[in-house]
Amino acid sequence: MERRIHSQAIVTPEGLICGEVVIRDGEIVAVDGKPAASCRDEDWGADWLVPGLVDIHTDNLERHYQPRPGALWDGYGAALAHDGQCASAGITTVLDSLSLHGMKDGLDRRTSLGPMIAAMDQAAADGALRAEHLLHLRCEVTNPELLDLLEPHVDNARLRLLSVMDHTPGQRQTTDVAGLQSRLLAGGHSEADVKEILSDRHMGRDPSAAHANRRSVVAMARAYGVPLCAHDDATIEHVDEAHADGCVIAEFPVTLAAAAHSRVYDMAICMGGPNFVRGSSHSGNLSARACAQADMLDILASDYVPLSMLRSAFMLIDDFGWAPEKALATVAATPARKVGLTDRGEIAPGQRADLVRVARRTDGWPVPKEVWRQGLRIA
Numbered sequence: 001m002e003r004r005i006h007s008q009a010i011v012t013p014e015g016l017i018c019g020e021v022v023i024r025d026g027e028i029v030a031v032d033g034k035p036a037a038s039c040r041d042e043d044w045g046a047d048w049l050v051p052g053l054v055d056i057h058t059d060n061l062e063r064h065y066q067p068r069p070g071a072l073w074d075g076y077g078a079a080l081a082h083d084g085q086c087a088s089a090g091i092t093t094v095l096d097s098l099s100l101h102g103m104k105d106g107l108d109r110r111t112s113l114g115p116m117i118a119a120m121d122q123a124a125a126d127g128a129l130r131a132e133h134l135l136h137l138r139c140e141v142t143n144p145e146l147l148d149l150l151e152p153h154v155d156n157a158r159l160r161l162l163s164v165m166d167h168t169p170g171q172r173q174t175t176d177v178a179g180l181q182s183r184l185l186a187g188g189h190s191e192a193d194v195k196e197i198l199s200d201r202h203m204g205r206d207p208s209a210a211h212a213n214r215r216s217v218v219a220m221a222r223a224y225g226v227p228l229c230a231h232d233d234a235t236i237e238h239v240d241e242a243h244a245d246g247c248v249i250a251e252f253p254v255t256l257a258a259a260a261h262s263r264v265y266d267m268a269i270c271m272g273g274p275n276f277v278r279g280s281s282h283s284g285n286l287s288a289r290a291c292a293q294a295d296m297l298d299i300l301a302s303d304y305v306p307l308s309m310l311r312s313a314f315m316l317i318d319d320f321g322w323a324p325e326k327a328l329a330t331v332a333a334t335p336a337r338k339v340g341l342t343d344r345g346e347i348a349p350g351q352r353a354d355l356v357r358v359a360r361r362t363d364g365w366p367v368p369k370e371v372w373r374q375g376l377r378i379a
């Protein structure tokens with residue numbers, strides 16, 4: 001069945017137009033800036049029509065699996081709850097990011113990883129999900145058990161991205177351990193808590209395993225044809241290594257120098273939506289806004305707040321003067337292309353009919369009023 005949707009503000013790859021999007025069998029078949037005697041099925045008026053968002057990094061599933069420290073939820077319920085949040089935030093494709101490191105904030109990934117993946121596989125097979133859920137496995141290279149955790153899932157058909165990380169205090173994201181201690185204390189933690197948190201972050205890590213683990217992950221990415229992502233690069237040397245390893249995305253570089261060097265290799269610079277909306281990184285590192293100001297921002301991921309993607313994209317338009325098509329590309333077309341998805345991310349003929357109807361509040365807040373995936377309304 002064909003449907004014609006009218007909007008005064010359609011974000012196409014060529015720019016903002018007033019017109020109609022024609023969809024049929026889940027695909028966009030035409031985008032018409034000058035529709036003739038129109039027989040619209042939907043009139044979105046002044047609300048914007050933008051592509052469904054593509055999120056390559058969100059830890060939101062883990063949060064639903066363990067809503068409070070030590071309180072586990074069932075995997076299927078967590079999948080549904082997380083999915084609902086993504087869809088209602090305008091995200092039609094999401095790479096659920098699961099960290100392959102033993103213990104964090106009371107969540108034991110050695111025992112939770114398998115059930116979380118299996119529950120999402122099942123929910124997808126049941127047709128119970130609104131968004132399309134793919135998988136991003138975050139490989140903590142100092143984890144001596146990394147390969148045991150990774151190997152059972154590396155041939156999962158939903159696996160779309162692998163990243164290599166080292167979160168040992170003193171490395172990359174937490175080069176400034178004293179700064180981390182001050183932030184934890186300012187956040188209300190006692191000195192004893194801070195000591196425990198830091199000792200937890202050293203627990204289960206073996207820096208001597210990092211090199212061999214990284215080589216294994218790089219080899220698996222190549223063997224299985226899965227795109228690879230660098231994480232928290234801080235120095236020129238980190239970026240050189242990431243490029244040599246075939247990384248196509250620089251996720252959350254912690255310095256502007258590392259971001260700039262990633263550009264030299266055409267690695268897409270990915271920053272977190274919450275960092276952008278808040279105006280700073282929660283770990284005191286490179287600000288996503290500084291990247292935008294330096295025109296070194298290619299992808300925004302939701303990281304830990306699904307609604308941050310749409311909000312960030314419209315802030316790029318309103319506050320940074322970016323053209324709408326360039327701003328929306330950071331949350332749709334560019335992340336899609338970098339993980340090999342060519343069938344979505346743009347309002348253009350031949351693309352999936354993944355659409356978001358966005359109402360603009362006078363204070364700038366973009367409100368996702370309707371979300372469609374492959375021609376069907378999902379939120």
Ligand SMILES: [Fe+2]
Pocket residue numbers: 165167173231232252
């Ligand atoms: Fe990190």
